[in-house]
Amino acid sequence: MLPVGEDALDEGFELDPAFVEDVAAALRADDKPWARSLVSDLHYADMADLLERLDREDRRLLVEAIRDDFNADVLPELAADVRDEVMDALGFEDFATALTELDSDDAVYVAGKLDAAERDQVLARMPQATRALIEHGLSYAESSAGRLMQRELVAVPNYWTVGETIDYLRSTRTTPDKFHAIFVVDPRHRPQGVVELHRVLTSKRPVKMADIVDPEIDVIPVDMDREEVAFLFRQRNFSAAPVADKSGRLIGQITIDDVVDVIDEEAGQDILKFAGVRATDESSLYRSIMSTAQSRFLWLFINLGTAFLASSVIGIFESSIEKLSALAVLMPICASMGGNAGTQTLATVVRALATRDLNASNALRIAWKEIFVGLINGFLFAAITGAIAYLWFKDPLLAIVIASAMIINLIAAGFAGIAIPLVLDRWGADPADSAVVFLTTVTDVVGFFSFLGLATWIML
């Protein structure tokens, strides 16, 4: 027998593929005790990875094997599609029990990812108090601080001393499993400040808690957008911050680990959106084939439209191409270079908008810079492309035409690369989401039109 939990991870703390195979073999041999002993020492995040890596049938068998000591902390770590399958295997009853064991922020997160019908089934099987807490959490907008926050926290009156606080913490069993800060509140339960734990430990017993609050930590309104919350945590290096409702009462806390999830999710989604993958969940790797094909169809369909638009520009010059077939050979080059140069600008701008480095104060300056960058690279690539075109077709006019079209399209690319995301952002749209379609439409149309148009005008 394998040393349990020993060989599960490789030296990078990732699940070892051989271990995944061992578990799958045990499950297929219907040897539940063996499978159970293999996974018994796994950390809940590694268990979530294991469930994700097994195929559908083995996943069901594993859930069956570990049902009796299923660790609820696995659930928030799973990709949504895998979690749905785990819920089917557990059944609503056991799934509801697991949710009850989670911290309120995790329970709200998991419940929020369920279909409305499934959610009703699960909530109906929960104790009244937990159910009310989750329903209250779900009443906040999906991208708000209210959804991120955890209700469990440690709050003390503002007249307490360090000594009283420590005595209270040692005597009570009602504190959360983990906490990074203590909140100081007034008699109406409004947050007066946050005391980080190291300040409690380095202060003498008679010191007033109100005197050692961190003056830099702000109160987060429950309806603040989660991206703003993440920005604030990053900017001010918070480890925990209080959340207050409209009347100013302390109703929860947001901790740095919640913010790590937000940063990771938002940054990861940007690359997917950029490439035209609808990122409805943090990972679409576990989606079924049909669902994946469907989710990508819309973006490809829009691209087909822009491809036909580009074709119709070429169609205008069909008679020029009939006269000079070299035009057909060279015409994709300017369009392709424009698309690539524009995408470079676009990615820089999308990233700068996400990190809030770009805003009204410097937009105009950056726009001019991008246009100049386009101009410089435009001249360089005009020279290179013109020279190659001349060597290939021995036609100086053709070389001049492609060089001129290159300059025009790289300037257009620089301008479109900054203007499109800024306009989308101003309109409240997500600049990462649809900017590439607009951009390549511009660079294809300008690329083909300038090259074929100049050729028709100068050469034919």
Next chain:
Amino acid sequence: MLPVGEDALDEGFELDPAFVEDVAAALRADDKPWARSLVSDLHYADMADLLERLDREDRRLLVEAIRDDFNADVLPELAADVRDEVMDALGFEDFATALTELDSDDAVYVAGKLDAAERDQVLARMPQATRALIEHGLSYAESSAGRLMQRELVAVPNYWTVGETIDYLRSTRTTPDKFHAIFVVDPRHRPQGVVELHRVLTSKRPVKMADIVDPEIDVIPVDMDREEVAFLFRQRNFSAAPVADKSGRLIGQITIDDVVDVIDEEAGQDILKFAGVRATDESSLYRSIMSTAQSRFLWLFINLGTAFLASSVIGIFESSIEKLSALAVLMPICASMGGNAGTQTLATVVRALATRDLNASNALRIAWKEIFVGLINGFLFAAITGAIAYLWFKDPLLAIVIASAMIINLIAAGFAGIAIPLVLDRWGADPADSAVVFLTTVTDVVGFFSFLGLATWIML
């Protein structure tokens, strides 16, 4: 006079553009006291943003105005190009003094971003002890745990009790400004475990520190890659972890806020690399025009090569295009759709590799899935494109040719979209970095070759 520090931020805690303008106006009016009073209450991260948003000359003036009470914590928050200008304005002497005030991890980070010549100038002006500490930090590889770690930490012997620990923390002034955990070490200073501060506060005085260590927190080897460190923190929800040297001695700690920076930087760089922007620094927004143009040149040059490769494929079929100019009009469509479909797959795979959702256990399964997705969307877009081509050119053979080429290229795109990043990853290359060039080369060549080749074979 404006209420100082009051109107500096908007409701989203971002710098207000009007405030930036006020500061610039004060600086240009050469009214240093006014400028100083405007910025005196700014948080250091907001001060860094302000410096970034001012233009070059105003930036120099502001540094001049605040030189006497310059907050060193501003430095790590600046984009590298802006930091270089701030260093020029401060001078090596004052810059060195500022570095000395920083925590060791921040000082190493800032020193590591300097040119070798500048770094020598700065280090030469520092006290011997600080200098040795920074040089030691710089001796670790740039992407290693050693660069991330902070030397300042709280360690106690493994036989101490909670009471002894609290008494020590209250009596000493040598603890770091902030700490999230206490490290328990054996007599040879090897880490025995980590005690999170809430465990100290909720335990009674006679409890042994060694009995309340968190069993899940691992020791991080000093040469571990920072992406692995980030993965481990995310996976296990650490807030702080000990770093040990080769002999197993505790030499530093990594905290969650360092990891947030890594996650943010890596995820943000992926979108830039994906678009072919060399992300040598977290933001290239503040680079000069020439430096920006230069940094983008290489990628565009490689793209020019692939564009000419695609042109040479078209060149093979020049005589076919001469006979049937409709081929020139329609030929970009399959290539463009292949490029877009392949990029969708590529982004999904790059993201899944980054989050470690994709590995040897499931690569083959995901590869088959992507090829099937290509097949399904291939058939759908073959039908749509064929229909439009028929309505446009009234040629059933042309419609069949474009439809067949579409299926071929979307399957090729799905295959290339997963194979290219996996091969790059296996070779130890960064899959986000150069995958798009290889991908579009494949989809352009297959797209043009299949469409023009089938047309030549079937129609001419």
